[in-house]
Amino acid sequence: MATAHNGNCEIFYETFGDSSYPALLLVNGLGGQCINYHEQWCRTFAARGLSVIRFDNRDVGLSSKFDDAPRGPKGEAYTLSDMARDAIAVLDAEGISQAHAMGLSMGGMIVQTLAIEHPERLLSMTSVMSTTGEPEYGQPTAHALALLTGPPAIDRESYIANHIAGLREWGSPEFADEARWRADAERAFDRCFHPSGTGRQLLAVRASGPRADKLRHVTVPTLVMHGDRDTLIDVSGGRRTAELIAGARFELIEGMGHDYPPQLWDDWVQLVADHALSSARSN
Secondary structure, eight states: OEEEEETTEEEEEEEESOTTSOEEEEEOOTTOOGGGSOHHHHHHHHHTTOEEEEEOOTTSTTSOOOTTOOOOTTSOSOOHHHHHHHHHHHHHHTTOSOEEEEEETHHHHHHHHHHHHOGGGEEEEEEESOOOSOTTSSOOOHHHHHHHTSOOOOSHHHHHHHHHHHHHHHSOGGGOOHHHHHHHHHHHHHHOOOHHHHHHHHHHHHHHOOOHHHHTTOOSOEEEEEETTOSSSOHHHHHHHHHHSTTOEEEEETTOOSSOOGGGHHHHHHHHHHHHHHHHHHO
């Protein structure tokens, strides 16, 4: 079990592939554990010549929990900036001076924050199914918002039920697979069930505010990906992110919702690996 430390916050992480390759740091979304980046998916990235690192954000999985942490003016126990520093701590623990970073959803917000606050540590950034924090962009449908902010699960079955209900709303319709969704939910629950952590992560997103003005000054090579069937973060969030960052490339993934079914992994890996490795050659 590898761990990194950002102050008193302990971050669990795992690595895949040849450590001599350029590093790709994978950052999770709201409430997501590092196992959301399935081992097979990580090894597919590694086969493209990347040294892959997946980690649990604070307040989920095997990383530190913040139940007793003091709260800020907006009720937050921490912000996206703190979570970005957790990612830097993982790179430091591995002795990596610069890395490529890919973040999904809230993870996209974290890698955007890395590009704003720690640009010297990034070779490239890929922001997926994410947004800029501006209220005019990337908003969920009413039904998706109701599911996201509804009563949290209290046990294994309600956790699985909530997970499946969410993906019925915002998952990729063509690749819907309730057996796979259930298996993923069971694995996540059995590894760690900590719903209060997800709530604090959501507060961190809200307390951190919009990033538009700062994104205009980002110079890190950027790829933005978004699905055209995403009802949790509207595609306008991705388009806006790419619009603000000079030279950013936007890729619309047809048929993709707010999830990452295995049927899309090969195309996804090709896009991200090509972006990362071409960025590495130009640095």
